[in-house]
Amino acid sequence: MASRDALRMPFDRSLLQVSPIEAARQVLGCRIAVPAEGIVATITEVEAYGGPADSRWPDPAAHCYPGLTARNRAMFGPAGHWYVYRSYGIHFCLNVTCAEDGEGGGILIRSVRVDSGADAVRRRRGEKPSESGLGRGPGNVGQALGIDLSDYGHDALDCAGRLFLQPRESSLPEERVRSGPRVGVRRAAERPWRLWLEDDSVSAYRKHKSALAEF
DNA sequence: GGTAAGATCAGC
């Protein structure tokens, strides 16, 4: 009898060669596996980020907005790779790249539900967080999955990688999908490019201290 | 070369 894993297909890269908001929908509800640590986590909250002013999806809030730089180069490469950045000098945040090769775009993984490997996650997160809080918030996702810059740019669809994206085993539960403004961004603050699964534990919405309306 | 803000979080 074939195991579940043997039957599982790799994630189809073409699903991510689309606009950030469409790619965000493809990634929501999928799983991230870290096989060496026995960790499997379901993605419960994401945010879409676009590209420079002259791109198909101009996004003043995105790291891609200034154009290609050393930091954001992964997001200008092919879809389905990890883009990792250091946030506030402290946290490592995880994104999946999207759009066509040469275009800037990414999906920030804001929250995950830890399905297995909670013991491994707690070695980094400690005993304080509740079970539902283990992967709530982008900084905590990074710590839960042990993300750092050594993951930068790696193929997120490679099942032999340290961590990789798995396709959903069933279709996205549309009735549970919610959307709203992205958290903590100053520019394009009204754009509803944050998606999450209702009834799962996700991060709290926080308006940027001086959020600007889009114009 | 200096500096302020930032796709955050935990602890008062």
Place this chain on the structure above:
DNA sequence: CTGATCTTACCT
């Protein structure tokens, strides 16, 4: 509300 902590972007 604030401090932690450091990279990036932008100014002189």
